[in-house]
Amino acid sequence: MAAGDEGRQDDGHEEAHPRSVAVFGRAPCPTAVPPGYSGPALEAVMSPTLWIVLLSCTGSPSDDTGGAVGDSGDGGAGEALCDDGLRKREFQQAVQDDSLLAVAANTTIPTLAGDYILQDHWDGCDVMLFINDEPPQARSSDWGTALWERDVADLFARAPANTIFFFGSDHADAADREASLSMLQAEVVDAFRDMSDEERAWWEPRIHYVDGRFRDVYGWVGDVIRSPGWGAVLDRTQHIRYIGSYADVDRYSSSAGWFEPNLSMAANEAIYANYLAALAQHREDDGATVVTLWDRELISDTNWSGTRGRTTVQLPDADTMAGFDTLELDLTMHCNGAGEYGTCPPWDYLVYLYLCDEGQTEGCSTEFGRWITTYHRQAEWIHDVSDLLPLIAGGGTRTFEFYTTQEYEISLSLRLSNQGRDTRPVQTHFLFSGGAFDADYNDAYEPIEVEIPATARKVELATVISGHGQVSPGNCAEFCPTEHHFYVNGTDNVRVLDNAGTETGCMDMVDQGVVPNQYGTWWYGRSGWCPGWLVPMVVMDITDQVTPGATATFDYEGFRDGQPYESSGASIVLSSFLTIRQ
Known part of the structure; x- marks a missing residue:
């Protein structure tokens, strides 16, 4: 089989794969793998398609030879690599700009655990999701159910392991913000009960709760939450993207004539960000x-x-x-x-x-x-x-x-x-x-x-x-x-x-x-x-x-x-x- 022909099939039937998208000669692993993170827990984090592609890559979920997310891997040519084989991206200095696809500037995000300085935590491998409690595409006043009231366990189960979460309430009233975050934290605790010790140890430091009103965070983070308000994705090339619709195909509402939201749909954004990272590296290489x-x-x-x-x-x-x-x-x-x-x-x-x-x-x-x-x-x-x-x-x-x-x-x-x-x-x-x-x-x-x-x-x-x-x-x-x-x-x-x-x-x-x-x-x-x-x-x-x-x-x-x-x-x-x- 020729280099670059891995997408071909020789039997002349439908199982022939299109030579497209992520198959650029050797398929890159689509998600980062936490060290020591193996067994059913990891399978739950990834979709079946991602799991199959991961197994075709160098290493395996239980292989500790590669660097952990955030560690320097051995790229064979002095390059620092993420666990999925893609290059780590150095943090880029940029001016504050909240527009779609702008390069994100450094900012300080106040969390309940202390200040999170973006540049200091940037490792060039992670995808960051900024999820607000009342985005216009999933307001509780429209659906009768708060976005954070359910689906938290499914969100962690579906998200790639290189996802970092920032949850913030945008209620103007401090008591309402506290109630919203408390509801979410209770759901997170429930989700942790069903995780293994390894899973819980992986996800706990990747979950952050914004202290104060979300829109008041300095710079592009607060600006994006203020308008358009959808929530944000910071991808692996440091570009700002928006979270899309939360509509769930399994939740059709006849009274609304549309589909109710599901928080775990945000995981799709992180999966897609990993695809885009592979696309960006392909263009470069x-x-x-x-x-x-x-x-x-x-x-x-x-x-x-x-x-x-x-x-x-x-x-x-x-x-x-x-x-x-x-x-x-x-x-x-x-x-x-x-x-x-x-x-x-x-x-x-x-x-x-x-x-x-x-x-x-x-x-x-x-x-x-x-x-x-x-x-x-x-x-x-x-x-x-x-x-x-x-x-x-x-x-x-x-x-x-x-x-x-x-x-x-x-x-x-x-x-x-x-x-x-x-x-x-x-x-x-x-x-x-x-x-x-x-x-x-x-x-x-x-x-x-x-x-x-x-x-x-x-x-x-x-x-x-x-x-x-x-x-x-x-x-x-x-x-x-x-x-x-x-x-x-x-x-x-x-x-x-x-x-x-x-x-x-x-x-x-x-x-x-x-x-x-x-x-x-x-x-x-x-x-x-x-x-x-x-x-x-x-x-x-x-x-x-x-x-x-x-x-x-x-x-x-x-x-x-x-x-x-x-x-x-x-x-x-x-x-x-x-x-x-x-």
Whole structure:
């Protein structure tokens, strides 16, 4: 297996993983591991997905060879590392600024245990959550239950071990603040009763109670609590982020027409912060040649007229392009304003990057990337689309288009690099697209023949699939599992989009880059996609199904429950490619 190809699967079935997000060659451990912190207690702290990824990393939960969070690990090159293998971040000096994504300045937080000076406690590995008792997204007056009244044990069970908590009351009256903190402290004591001694010893020094009114804390901490008031995240690169919605998929209120809050949803923010830390280090370490397509440029098509953003860039020359084996898309969707809820667009819509044919002036049709927007939050992703590298192998001047209905400030770049894979893509052939998913869906497809070069060392099938529409039966194709059969010389390679319709299928993928705590029904699994995520390119190795120097025949069918879908109104958005590697 080539370096950087760990996300591939060689059997041609759905278990093939998308080369995307946290899988940058070797998957980084997504959470810090406390020393001596093992057994069921640690499993409770991490989601199943995080646990699996952790076990694939160097060391194990009971391995004390690595440094504890806050200790200097041995990076092999004099670097200080966190327990998840990511670099420790030095504290940056900054001016007081409470804006979203600002670098946090040093400040002193008065706690019941004494002053907490941020710079003195900074270790470059932790994520800090600042949780207030009456945030506007979870006021007790709206729900009849205080945010801190329940779910405290679940919060500690779900939070990554490198989380630090600051709980503060923002009541104006001192007696009300004392009552609120006392209620929370009682819940914490109850949570500790069910922990092992090791767990309790780990979490106790990581829980801080703000002394005084939360908004009166000096600097950015108090300012963020005052407005917008959502609560804050200080991520591992020292940037200020907001806590999103606390809505719990299991707590629908028919009287409110929405979902009641759950304090433990804040843990998703810490999980996501660890994903962002891995993303930041990848940008620093991959040695990529970066070609910027757009840099915080406003793009939208609010009138649904088909208007696209368009840019022409200069790629490296063909000889330089021949030295790259990896192509990644790095997209950040900034909201046009200072906040998230009320500023960021509200809906989970498709957005696309298109590559124009050389000399093409409009209507570019080659899909180069696909994403789904969030409900009211900013987002960023990197994902691997190396199988499309041959489409730009000639280098030089190329034109791209970007489509989004809702208005965003788009920052999008190509990351070209050599990751030392044992092959590189040299030819890409488009195969099949999607369409209306109905009784006639499969009638549109005819076999396609492609000559496989005699020099081919590896042959791959790359697919990008997402299902849309909410049609009965099955709520298809957004929420119904569908099966997609790609036949190569008669051999069936199947992708089953079985995450569709699951209750927490998208929430379970926060560690892979799904934006957490969106202000909408973001938790539910969809058909090949999630709100606030990339639509992944899934690559299957089909080398054993073709013969170099001979013609290969490809065909495709799509079904629900093994049969054509009989209703109308659903759709499958599909791009599929054959890639030759040498």
